[in-house]
Amino acid sequence: MDFDNFSSEIRVGAIGIKGMGWNNLQAMLKIKGVRCTAICDIDENVLQSRAAELGSKGIKPTLYKDYTKLLRAKNVDVVMIATPDHWHCLQAVDAMAAGKDVYVEKPLANSIVECEAVVNANKKYKRIVQVGQWQRSQKHFQDAVSFVHSGQLGKIRTVKAWAYLGWKKRVEVKPDADVPPGVDYLLWQGPAQRHAFNPNRFHYDFRWYWDYAGGLMTDWGVHLLDYALLGMQVHSPKSIMATGGKFAYPDDAGDTPDTLTAVYEFDGFNIIWEHATSISNGPYSREHGIAFIGDHGTLVLDRGGWEVIPEKGKMEGVPLQKRVDDGLDLHMVNFITAVRQRNPSLILAPLEDAAHIAKLSHMGNIAYRTGEKLIWSEAQKHFAQQDANTYLTAHYQNGYHLPII
Known part of the structure; x- marks a missing residue:
């Protein structure tokens, strides 16, 4: 992603879109210049249902069951993760390694060592990461x-x-x-x-x-x-x-x-x-x-x-x-603003605090x-x-x- 020539558009790929993931994506799409280009879920029923809802609004994302294929997509800048807790660490680290900025649901990880792993990964890959503790934006x-x-x-x-x-x-x-x-x-x-x-x-x-x-x-x-x-x-x-x-x-x-x-x-x-x-x-x-x-x-x-x-x-x-x-809407604005400005200090629910x-x-x-x-x-x-x-x-x-x- 070349942010030296970065326009206002941000392309989002969402992993896990049944419950909170769908709420998160809806909040992101309220922000001008944010476009959903990919959605991923292991449940084909959920995937097709969400694709139809997005299609009714003129949004036609690519559909994936395997999140690793979504991470390889060139038209995804930001990854939203709202899978079960035991997936958060691995998917967040993989997304950062793929050069994506990340919005990941709470809790950050399903164990103490995994929390450390996500923090260490971001020290290496230096992405913009927001954790879904949206009360921090209220x-x-x-x-x-x-x-x-x-x-x-x-x-x-x-x-x-x-x-x-x-x-x-x-x-x-x-x-x-x-x-x-x-x-x-x-x-x-x-x-x-x-x-x-x-x-x-x-x-x-x-x-x-x-x-x-x-x-x-x-x-x-x-x-x-x-x-x-x-x-x-x-x-x-x-x-x-x-x-x-x-x-x-x-x-x-x-x-x-x-x-x-x-x-x-x-x-x-x-x-x-x-x-x-x-x-x-x-x-x-x-x-x-x-x-x-x-x-x-x-x-x-x-x-x-x-x-x-x-x-x-x-x-x-x-x-x-x-x-x-509305804390969730504000939390997404905070995240997208930090992404656009390439400024992690703007993040209100930073990775280190979420790990603690x-x-x-x-x-x-x-x-x-x-x-x-x-x-x-x-x-x-x-x-x-x-x-x-x-x-x-x-x-x-x-x-x-x-x-x-």
């Missing part, structure tokens, strides 16, 4: 963090982040089945362990299986814990503890816990993560959020807005400051799975507990190899 989130940084809350000793998702119900046990017509299930599984096709392991519900993802901790935790880290201006905890289980639905079909509490120890304060399915009434009567609990008051933030609840006689409260914009928050979320899951209080060394990139270190990396199978940069 004004009310930015304003809330500025208030936290102002010091008006006093010393903050505890930060809470939570997702109490009443709509998330039991993963019903279903029998294995034939692979649906048009689906390349072997390619969908990719580097993960092979399993017979089961509807629960496909499309949205892949989130609840360790082979592909990390449950609510990495699905919602990366969004909310991201702002906990941003507000406190920290990256790596000293220790991590977690407890929980499948308390709501002990016999559901998934692997990941429906109820979890994780405690991250930092110098002078703790960050606490909580999640629960089938319950909507979380802390401060919010189903999700972040609370910065200071000596003078507590700032509570969610996707709807933020407010400050004062400690009596110590500060003035702040009434609810409501959301005023994905790693933090994985640490919570590892503490839960080991049942131990874990001591982390950021310098050495491992835990003091050897059994916990077995969870640091994804174990690629089926002829795939973890990118080593």
